[in-house]
Amino acid sequence: MKSHFIAIAPQGAEFMYKLSSAILVPSKSAEAIRDYLNSIKYQIKAGEVWHIYTNDFYTDSRIEKEIKSFSPKRGTKVYRYRGGY
Numbered sequence: 001m002k003s004h005f006i007a008i009a010p011q012g013a014e015f016m017y018k019l020s021s022a023i024l025v026p027s028k029s030a031e032a033i034r035d036y037l038n039s040i041k042y043q044i045k046a047g048e049v050w051h052i053y054t055n056d057f058y059t060d061s062r063i064e065k066e067i068k069s070f071s072p073k074r075g076t077k078v079y080r081y082r083g084g085y
Contacts, residue, residue: 003024003027003054003055003060004024004025004026004027004030004052004053004054004055005022005023005024005025005052005053005055005059005063006022006023006025006030006033006034006037006050006051006052006053007019007021007022007023007050007051007053008021008043008044008048008049008050008051009048009049009050009051010047010048011047011048011049014049014051017051017053019059019062019063021043022053022059022062022063022065023063023065023066023067024055024060024063024065024066024067025052025066025067025070026067026068026069026070029067029070030052031052032070033067033070034050034051034052036070036072037050038050
């Protein structure tokens with residue numbers, strides 16, 4: 001199964017995402033998390049959006065945040081980690 005991450009990117013130039021904003025997300029919840037973060041404008045400026053990306057080995061080793069479960073009603077927990085698994 002492919003894994004995904006979301007990150008902030010300029011609208012219309014989604015290939016230029018901010019690695020510092022990257023968050024690993026469960027593949028099944030990726031769209032819901034992206035839509036929720038965009039709807040509340042979480043840490044984005046005018047002209048920026050949260051976008052979904054397919055994770056690979058290079059990016060996976062550089063992402064420091066992860067969402068393990070998502071529930072807009074109960075709150076979302078973001079876990080920080082460093083290094084390998």
